[in-house]
Amino acid sequence: MPDDGLPFSPACLRNQDPILALLRRWLAPNARVLEVGSGSGQHAIHMARHLMGVRWQPSDRQESLAGLAGRIALEGQDGLAPGAQVAPPLVLEVSQPHWPTGPFEAVFTANTLHIMPAAAVPHLLAGSARVLASGGLLLVYGPFRYGDRHTAPSNGAFDAHLRSLDPAMGVRDAEALLAEAAGLGLHLLADEPMPANNRLLVLRKGNEGRGG
Ligand SMILES: C[S@@+](CC[C@H](N)C(=O)[O-])C[C@H]1O[C@@H](n2cnc3c(N)ncnc32)[C@H](O)[C@@H]1O
Secondary structure: OOOOOOOOOHHHHHHHHHHHHHHHHHOOOOOEEEEEOOOOOHHHHHHHHHOOOOEEEOEEOHHHHHHHHHHHHHHOOOOOOOOOEEOOOEEOOOOOOOOOOOOEEEEEEEOOOOOOOHHHHHHHHHHHHHHEEEEEEEEEEEOEEEOOEEOOHHHHHHHHHHHHHOOOOOOEEHHHHHHHHHOOOEEEEEEEEEHHHEEEEEEEEOOOOOOO
16 A cells, blocks of 8 residues: 555555456547546556556546545656546536536446445436447446345445445446436446456447347
8 A cells, every 4th residue: 555645445456457458448549538436546547557548537526536636646647558648637526517528438437336325326327428429438337236136245245334324325236227327328238247246337328239
């Protein structure tokens, strides 16, 4: 763990390479990426160090911005992949109307859906649908339930823990999420298994979903 006094997530360190491997597959060259709920900023830095030409826009709620901005100021210029950029972070609370205009080729978010209130999740989907270019991708990393079943007992325990802290938090149901997303023109392209019982859902803005 670095001793720079900035927020640091051990989970990010563990999941950043598996996520990178899939972003390499899914992101178009030189993609403009809006990250929602960037937290410590580790994903922003890691992806921009490895994805040539990527233009990464981190964001988070006001209360998380100082730490995030500190990380980007400290590390956001050094060792980036050729042509890659990390922009100064934006304040973005998904339920508020002030989303960046875009267009973005991708919206990426990791481990945010179970933290934000359930009522905020449709705003995340609607905002993403607004700012994505046609054919752009929404990539959502984290734990999910399917048909109200957890994919592992540890995810069930995590869900119960979150709900005990705040009933508005909790592991989201992938099928309900995908139904809501489809109504906004975001269709499932892939549901990738990830380490530690997480998933990466890949949705595309447009008509052609998986098998389409
Ligand atoms: C568990 S952290 C994950 C941070 C980072 N993406 C990661 O993978 O380590 C959850 C993040 O979601 C953000 N978040 C929660 N509710 C949000 C909302 N309504 N709008 C935008 N971001 C939100 C928090 O500020 C926090 O940075």
